Amino acid sequence: MKTEKKLSSASREPSLLYEGVVEEENRGSRLDAFLASRAELQEYSRSRVQEWIRAGFALVQGEVVGKPNHKVNVGDKVCLSGQLKQTRAQAEEGQLDILHHDKDIVVLVKQPGVTVHPAPGVEQGTLVNFLLHRFPELQGMDEWRPGIVHRLDKDTSGLMVVALQEGARQVLQKDFSQRNVNKVYLALVHGVPPERGEIDAPVGRHPSIKTRMAVTPKGGRNALSHYVRLWADSTGQLSLVAVKIFTGRTHQIRVHMDHIGHPIVGDTVYGKGMQKKWALRHPLAARITRRQMLHASYLQFQHPGTGESMRFFSPPPMDFMRLPLLMRPGCQRVAVVGMPGSGKSYLSGLLAAQGVPVFSADKIVAELYAPGADCWKLLRGRFGDRFILHDSDPVDKQGLFKAMVKEPSLRREVMDMVHPLVEHRLRSFWENCFDQRLAVAEVPLFLEGGWREKQLADLVICVDMPGATRRDLLEGKRGVSEDMAAVLDSWQWSREDKRSASDIVVENSGDPDQMYAKAKDLLRSLQQRRIRQARQLGERFRELCSCRQLPFVRETGGI
Structure with a gap:
């Protein structure tokens, strides 16, 4: 039995998770510390990275290095692979907020704090695990991302469409890649941005902070976002904005809003200094703000089977709606x-x-x-x-x-x-x-x-x-x-x-x-x-967060 388990484990090929070159700022760093600080690996714990290093999944200059405390040098090419403990995503009972489903698709509201699909180090409790339990027909698709055609960050809430069969997945994936899908987000941001704006700024890996994305004129991929300010509090500390994205870059809205000086409230990666100052000023609001206040509120696409125009709206969850009440001028x-x-x-x-x-x-x-x-x-x-x-x-x-x-x-x-x-x-x-x-x-x-x-x-x-x-x-x-x-x-x-x-x-x-x-x-x-x-204020804010008030929804005909 032990031999069978060992062979079974060895038969699963590890996946390449990171490949890069050590820069001057990381001269002399420990191998595990260097890898754990990479943006591609930020969702994995340092102990998990150490486990993979000891298992022989780390290469430095093409040679296997099995010691986490190995010191890297400038110019070293470093690679790390990871191995999932399972052969495919497993069905798991969990809560799903389903708005629509038929034989081709399911439209749902992803809750904040839920990762979309399994990855090394995150193999349970994901949206895919819950979907497999509710829709067994997904088992015949991709091992780890069955039916997934677009993603939301773990701490971003809101609407997603998932394909229930391969033909529907291919059609939807093409529509997303060709920008035939209308996605509108609601966000609470620091400060008061101009009433309306276009952010046309390429997004790529941050040049010095590898755990972040950034607006990068050289080497970034084109990224376009439009926003409209819907409301601002009387103290100028908080605003509600609707954002329509025309591209789907990693952390695009978070990077773009930070780029114009109005990062999303609760985002500890982008606008960290502003978030820290705000948390000290509003401790009660900060206690309920354990994620970035970003919600995918509106989704419009063509049904992959019938061609019908499908439109869905989801109001933000309670933590989002309560924040302006806690942020209103307390005095x-x-x-x-x-x-x-x-x-x-x-x-x-x-x-x-x-x-x-x-x-x-x-x-x-x-x-x-x-x-x-x-x-x-x-x-x-x-x-x-x-x-x-x-x-x-x-x-x-x-x-x-x-x-x-x-x-x-x-x-x-x-x-x-x-x-x-x-x-x-x-x-x-x-x-x-x-x-x-x-x-x-x-x-x-x-x-x-x-x-x-x-x-x-x-x-x-x-x-x-x-x-x-x-x-x-x-x-x-x-x-x-x-x-x-x-x-x-x-x-x-x-x-x-x-x-x-x-x-x-x-x-x-x-x-x-x-x-x-x-x-x-x-x-x-x-x-x-x-x-x-x-x-x-509560009544006003609920009205502002309704579909009737979304500017990009009205411009495209509404629901």
């Missing part, structure tokens, strides 16, 4: 405005007491007026000792204010100095609050500065107090005269304009207990808004 950015003395700071303080991060423009200005701070330097350079007597003194705020009242041109000049610095601080504040559900910025001149148009907040809350009550509080608590209050008011929009330009108005009667209750109500209201927005 609801709220600006608080109001007339001087209306209670902006009081409301902000109540929210801060509930754990809400709060930004205060007035506090930032005070910091900027401190000795050596940015605004201090600008004022010192522009006006000398007019508002700063000594280098160790802060800005004379009272003297500056009086001068701004008397000289409108000076006021505008100072505002032009201060506002960009406060705006920069506000942007940094929002950036630091990206993982918060809610953050608040109290900025008295938010509306007047045009910051709403700059999208520096998601919504604006106006704290409003009746004029007489507000004037009494200004005079009683702050010692602000009626004339001075009128000056402060004149620098801002009117009370009516602020109310009408705001999303929410919080009425302040001056009663602290009532304001405490209104702060609680406001938090509940803001939470309900976040929930509604999430639901609306």
Whole structure:
């Protein structure tokens, strides 16, 4: 029995898996390490490569080398063959998502994480194994790839057509090679690419990183992709694109989108640096993103037997659909405005007491007026000792204010100095609050500065107090005269304009207990808004991922 097994194993010829020449960057590398880093062998473990080396399947300069730790030299020609443990793919029970099948073909949705067909080191759990169990008639075809006429990467999901008999396979294979098949993919990519684009760039082996493909002007094979941007999130971090490929190069979409600076989310091979930075910023989204977010959504071809035009659509799986919800701006950015003395700071303080991060423009200005701070330097350079007597003194705020009242041109000049610095601080504040559900910025001149148009907040809350009550509080608590209050008011929009330009108005009667209750109500209201927005985004995204929205489907007549 042992002799029979040995002979049976020896009777199966190993397949050539890699042939190449050692380059300068690999001088002195171990043979197993060199081979394991080759793109052609990336799906095999290093231990499997070592097993093949010890079995005598590795050649260096035409000689068998059986030691994995053998050191290779520049210019060495290295070959490695692999031997499957089985003589052919074996039937194996597994889940198949079948959309259509007849005597000639089966159309299905491949799940992410499933390899299409067996190969050395991946002999079980493939799509072919499952197909053989469901369709025994495939046993009479190719030993390892029965019925396979096109492939998807292991971690790419979506539509595939498989031939159930040899005649159908030949027809389909010819149609694929002659580009008579319409394939449209949906992808989630980093950043916001232009609305529409054509990527005509040859794809070949990466010149220095052998585990990757790349756009290679010399030696690459022509590759053409068209894409349309369907959606982009408000922060500019994520976009949904539809991609139609006119050629079928290895990793074509992944390479092309990376080439234009917008790699696919979840792709740890292409755009690795961007993916790593994104994962740190969005840990929850990164936990569910264990593959590249690429889905073969639409497939159109002629039936190999009847000639009928066959069209199929598959919406992306759940991990793809959930990602934009997890990626949506996690922080609801709220600006608080109001007339001087209306209670902006009081409301902000109540929210801060509930754990809400709060930004205060007035506090930032005070910091900027401190000795050596940015605004201090600008004022010192522009006006000398007019508002700063000594280098160790802060800005004379009272003297500056009086001068701004008397000289409108000076006021505008100072505002032009201060506002960009406060705006920069506000942007940094929002950036630091990206993982918060809610953050608040109290900025008295938010509306007047045009910051709403700059999208520096998601919504604006106006704290409003009746004029007489507000004037009494200004005079009683702050010692602000009626004339001075009128000056402060004149620098801002009117009370009516602020109310009408705001999303929410919080009425302040001056009663602290009532304001405490209104702060609680406001938090509940803001939470309900976040929930509604999430639901609306989910509905919008499902619509965008429907067949009705695919541009290349509409251009070819739809389903």
